[in-house]
Amino acid sequence: MRVQSLLRPIIAALAMGMAALPALGEVQLRVAYLRQEVERPPVLSNLDPEPAGLGLDGARLGLEDNRTSGRFLGQTYMLDTYEVAIGGDLEAAARAALAEARMLVIDAPAEAVLRIADLAEAQGALLFNAAAEEGALRDADCRANLLHTGPSLAMRADALMQVLQRKRFSRLAMITGHGAPDLAYAEALRRSAAKFGLRIVADTPWPFDADMRRNASQEVPLFTQDFAEHDILLVADEIGDFGRYIAYNTWSPRPVAGSEGLVPVAWSRVVEQWGAAQLQSRFWDLTGRDMRPRDYAAWAALRVLGEAVTRTNSTDPATLRAYILSDAFELAGFKGRPMSFRHWNGQLRQPIPVVTERAVVMQAPVEGFLHQRSELDTLGLDAPESRCTAFQE
Template structure:
């Protein structure tokens, strides 16, 4: 993949010779996070999650760049558990003024606060945590992965449209599950939906053997509801809840009908091209984390193409301006929220075999941009760093 890209760059030759040379050097830093065991081994996490998307974005940028005399380079670094992420970040920042971060929220904030990160442009490609876009936002940290709130708001819009107004919730014990459940509760109240009952999943049985016995009992006292929300961001137990509930109701949230930043089932809006380009290069489907990394690379590429500059401050100003728009295969132009640096984007609501809806749904109106009906809107934002 990389080799092919470099070959292409070497051939740049042909078209337009004398244009300003611009070289853009981008880093991808992954700080390993502990991954708890899950009940099923059906879905291993790919070793190049995120990075593969960045490579596809790099290749897209390079193809465009060769017509303009712009070149792009990407180097990546993995920090194993227990090593010091900040020293790795310092080294990366010494060479790259653009850095993609695949790291826990607190690590991302610490990196953004490094003196070396001042004036650099960082992209959060791995974390949906709300506080990174709110009170704890950083002026040099943009977010291409949708926030948890964007995803749960998207699901809530579908619930409103379907009039599934009475909900029940099962939450896992991992902090990501709890954060997702928090975002979900906020979305339900934002869109006037009712959470009838909730329970915590704290089993230690192996559900592959006895889900059909345990889950009906576990869900029996939830009473009646229109849909059952599962907050299981690690995909530990959720898959065993489907078709095993006491009452016959759809399962939504982390499993079943699920709001996602990207999915292999998205094929409209030209997405089939991106999916096939990605699959050909990396021999697997494109995940939301890959899309977020791709979008970060393409954001940099689009800004460089339009401004002819590689200066992070100039690019940041352009990226946050009205003029910036990114064609992201989601049916409308993507742009950044000027108050917190979040990439504004439609959210797909999918099941594993097809796209069901794409939020914002028709009828959810906004005085500025319908895309801002999902996620944290400007008036409620406590982010000061972008003002």
């Protein structure tokens, strides 16, 4: 009798939890993963080669996670992969993928993502951008059938600026590379610095094309000698060309942040709290390497679909989209708080770890940055700023 009385509330709680789910039936969801290979610009060092399965490996782990829970719920998940070589016909591959699956995870540059979203075959489908960080995709160039599981450049820049403000690094100097990703990141940092009341006192392009592996200790001090007094040095070097040679070589001894040193990221191997170590371990067992931000965005896309299918017991794109954008949707993303989508532009709200190579320094949004809806909306484009009209009912 004593055992029965102890079990009774547990059984009641389980019954209530099952009642909250829709009536279960056999459902099958086929997802396509489409990757466009891009030419990587030449850099001074090849110490950080890009893994062959970058992005796709995250989708594979998301598939396994969905299958683990789906096995008990009558759900079947399948993943098709499409790889397009440099110069290949991306649109033809997208049409082939959409002919088989109405859910598509895209790893491609921003302009390619828009071309896919605008295909006639993509209308009525549900697409996930897992790589392109450009703000325009979440702003004037948004598409109603396109959601974003990776953070925007603005979200990453805002995360860094919140941390710098909290640490009272108010005077910033910045060095910017010449690649398009470098220029875009530098512009995001400028806007974010103004947003949070920080001042960029020196803003200079990287002037060298010499081999810094031999010359950094001579050239970098002279290059930074005339910078105005600053608390921290920002480096916008997203292609990984020169940034590694800046730290400890500057004229004034200052910490480095941005693309090197203190870096805002969607994910890092040093994230260990909130169950993240378990996710890291499962990814390592699957791939033999650490999870990277693009892997995390692809994993999140698969898990978003798995969560939506479980809650709606449907594979209809319109039904899933409506639930994903609703206030009822939440994704446990191993970052300490539930993640959800911004209904005005399809961006996944998420905390941004600000890390060094060996540790998490702080996670944004930083305590004290308040918002009437969610503190997560202090990162990136907020609703009043958005020029996206595709999501308006």
